[in-house]
Amino acid sequence: MEEILLKLEGIEICRDENVILHDASFTLHNGEFVYVIGKVGSGKSSLLKSLYCEIPIIHGEAWLMNYNLCKMKRKDIPFLRRKLGIVFQDFQLLTDRSVTKNLEFVLKATGWKKKTEISSRITEVLTQVGMQDKGYKMPHELSGGEQQRIVIARALLNDPKLILADEPTGNLDPETSGQIVQLxxxxxxxxTAVVMTTHNYTLVHNYPARIVKCENACLSDVGE
Structure with a gap:
């Protein structure tokens, strides 16, 4: 039996007193790929933000890798986030430094000390995303697809059990989008489990996986 990585039961998420998700339940197993689909404003991004504790879960039960998300202490949030890889639509790379320095910054911030180990890990993740020869580049020198590959490399640095990808292809052309989803x-x-939000149904069709739909403040499993 595969390990359960995430279990949500009857959760409620609100933003500015508006109910975004109500009585929502969802289970994710280790190594599973899940698309969260739905219209803009349906709660897809809010769901992901609740998993890395940017938005509180008000009611229900929510467990992620043995962390109780409903009772998270502020001091524990950084430790949870180190076990997650987060991929944003708008990249959020530091524009004043090279690709290598971006990745080095994250490793140092999460407790890596030895230069040789830092350098080796950066080489590993850049190779994994096909960007091993781009470490010296500045973010503005890269295409949108290349920047997103760097963001995925950044998400992989601490060998996460789960990657949360929030509309990772939202700013990319169709061909590049396909390459990112394939990656x-x-x-x-x-x-590594992946939860990816999208409203691009072409990608979902071309790269099939389990689908969960956000609609009318509810989550429903619609299979593949």
Whole structure:
């Protein structure tokens, strides 16, 4: 039996007193790929933000890798986030430093000390996303697809059990979008679970996986 990585039961999420999700339940197993689909404003991004504790879960039960998300202490949030990889639509790379320095910054911030180990890990993740020769580049020198590959490399640095990808192809052309989704599927096949929000149904059709739909403040499993 595969390990349960995430279990949500009857949760409620609100933003500015508006109910975003109500009585929502969802279970994710280790190494699973799941698309969360739905219209803009349906709660997809809010769901992901609740998993890395940017938005509180008000009611219900929510467990992520043995962390009780409903009772998280502020001091524990950084430790949870180190076990997650987060991929944003708008990249959020530091524009004043090279790709390598971006990745180095994250490793140092999460407790890595030895230069040789830092350098080795950066080489590993850049190779994994096909960007091993781009470490010296500044973010503005890269295409949107290349920047998103760097963001995925950043998400992989601490060998997470789960990657949360929030509309990772939202700013990319169709061909590049397909390459990014294929890369996430490849990462998943090596054992890292992926939850990806999208409203691009073409991608979902071309790269099939389990689908969960956000609609009318509810989550429903619609299979593949």
């Amino acid at each position: 996430l599927h490849d990462i998943c096949q090596k054992g």
